[in-house]
Amino acid sequence: MTLEAVQAGATPTGRGGVALAWRRFRRNPTAIGSALVLLLVVLACFPGAPLWVDVACHHGPAFQNINGYVTQNGHRVPVVANDGTPIGPGWRACYLLGADANGRDLMVRLLYGGRVSLEVGFASALVCVGLGLLIGMVSGYLGGFTDSILSRLMDLIWAFPVYLLAVALATSLALGGLAIGPLRVSSTSLAIPILVIAVVYVPYVARPIRGQVISLRRMEFVEAAVAQGAGPVRVMISELTPNVASMTLVMLTLIVANNILTEAALSFLGVGVPILTPSWGNIIQQGYNLIVTAPALTIAPGIAIMLTVVSLNVLGDALRDALDPHSKVRVKV
């Protein structure tokens, strides 16, 4: 706005918080870079996976080819050698990254596995942050008896060693599935790892939200809303939620990163994603015993995990700087 315009009586147009945050975010090259990498990973896994199958080899992720052959430099090479060693990476459309012990295409499995890993990571983070937001807000705003009950519950989950709790829940659920009233979840459903991972990290979200809400509930704008007759639900939705939104968004990004790692760890222990569904963790778990003869089976999915998680962590860091430069939100990974 020029000086003349102001003198002519125009009101200065302020920038909203979102616009300011977007400007800070845009000026951070690492933030843009990490967002692009993440976008690339998502594109490669979701539209990219069937596209790759169509273009390259027409083998799905579950297609086994133990007795098959591929052509490499004009030679016919077995996909899985007689001694059980699968073919390694090479410049060819089929088996670009090599095969696994059952002659399945690692590249195809990596792309389809990425779908599952990203789905589990995002879905469990959404459930986890949703639950954490609800519990943190109710417990911080209502206080008193509700707060003590919910806080003790959070303490309990917090004290439970994360992997042992996840493992105990996942093993028993994987055996029998889950049946709460009319709700039935089969034991091979992806909902089981999603729920397990979501539950174990709820305290990591609920605690900081609760702290934030406790300091917000004494503020004038909340008192004003209450004086106007707003009930607790209304205050929470229209007064408190906007004030913890940026904190929640940052936590969501970091929790997704954390949950992708947890999915991999649980699948590696054999209690994560059901064994027949490829996920990055499952591919490592199934390829790990061939690490000496076929290291690509272990190394490639690990690199995919790292790439995704690094970009999510950098993105979360940048979002925090952009949205809330003074906040101290941290997620333990």
Add this chain to the structure above:
Amino acid sequence: MFQFLIRRLLGLVLVLFAISVMVFVIFNVIPGGDPALRLAGRHPTQQNIIQIRKQWGFDKPLYQQYADMMDKLFIERNLISYQNQVQVIPTIEAGIPRTLSLALGAGAIWLFFGVVIGVLSGVYQGRWLDRVLTVLALTGVSIPIFWLGAVLLYLLTFQYHSLPIFSWIPPGGYSPIGHPLAWAEHLFLPWIVLAVVSIGFYARVVRSSLLDVRSMDYVRTARAKGLSSWRVLTRHTLRTALIPVVTLFGLDLGAAIGGTVILIEPIFGLEGVGQYAQASVANLDLPPLMALTLYGAFFVVIFNALVDVAYAWLDPRTRV
């Protein structure tokens, strides 16, 4: 202080009780957890199953079964596994020195490097060193540790043959007394792997905490008095900036001993508590899992309490 300790101790017992009930419920109420079916072998007759139920007391009411299990765990100390009928408590006791060796060594490494890297990137904030260290720290935080262990082990032993050790048992056993060098050499790789994630995380925490403290009034006063920047850093800034690290270190060490080792020990075949937990998970073996979960939770809660005590000592404002 005495009252504070008593209160924490009581809290510890309550939390452990609640956790033991939770584990028991998770394994008994959710369908598919019937231990008699697993004990009975592959093709059991109905009679076998009934007999096993009677013999192991699975026909008793649940609260009775729970009480029996706690009695065997804490009073008679003769709890045995459903899977291979091995005594649980001696197996855990044999694993503890290995797990403690792993977790404590790794803890020392991540504390040292985390603080050094965090201070460096805080002091050189915004310069290229800070940027490089930030990227490194964020990468460290993003590595799946079991994967790192597997890949490092593969590269060092099978690719470059630089690790002649295929057994991870040092000559003096898992104790730094007697053969400290052999102990450290055998555990070096597992230590690094367990430490990497936390180094990155601590570096980030130390950096942001240092930046917060550096803008405080008392630091400016110290500088205004004409103290050298080194002296301000070591005597004034760091003292305050490292308080959150104390909290974190306590919690993380507890979590490492109580849980994270489950991912590292099987990779290196350390046969500590974590590997036992992993094996019991694979076999859905309730008695060892119950004992191991309580063991893990015990460390987490104890370190939580220690953190509170340390905090009260370091930051007088919290001693109300």
